[in-house]
Amino acid sequence: MANRIAWHCHGFDGFTPLALYQVLQLRDQVFVVEQQSIYGDVDGVDTHCLHLSGRDEAGNLVAYARLIAPGEKYPDAAAIGRVVVAPEARGRSMGKALMAQAVAQCQIHFAGQPIMLSAQCEASGLYESFGFKPVSEPYDDGGILHVDMRREG
Template structure:
């Protein structure tokens, strides 16, 4: 399945009502329901982000990330957020594809460093892409996170 994903990166206006619903539903299913994290997913930033979406051949959204410009989440770095893969595709390399594509898009749109807020249990995954921890772990919606930074290649 991982090789059959169609990737699209667009601004907020690139969503159709159906694709926006799919993105919000996937984020909700994983972050709120599965991980039992109570947080404000609808944070007002989506209209100002670029959205990377991976669709299966049947049109189902199976991977998603948002890309924020420098100064929005971090003062001197672009940011990646809401990285999520459909649970049915875990362990098939889709997460690696998603992060690689998100980093490519971030570099194209906003050359320079990239940061993200990683769940600490996933920090090794991000480290494998060159991210390093910045600061101390903190609670975000009941899940321990740490900011991580990757300098421009």
């Protein structure tokens, strides 16, 4: 399935109203409802970052991440956040495909910069496979254990 995904990376102004709605709906469906993590998803960061989305051949949103420029969240590193795969697209290496695209887009847009992310502890192995290393102790974020991870530029 990952081979037939159309990837798009754009700024906030590149969203159509429907595409923005679909992204917010997917993030809500997975992070708030499925994972029962109560937090402010609409946090003001979306308007200042790049948005990476993967859509299947039918145009359905199946994967998403936001890419944050150095200085916006971390003073010396870019960041990847809101990494999410739609439930119906799981089990097909979609998370790996999404992370490969996210790292590649960071390398294009933020060349040579380290990349940070806040990983759910249970997914840290995926991020380690892309060169991320833990740089914090585990901590609670919205009721789910996370660890900060960093990949050098």
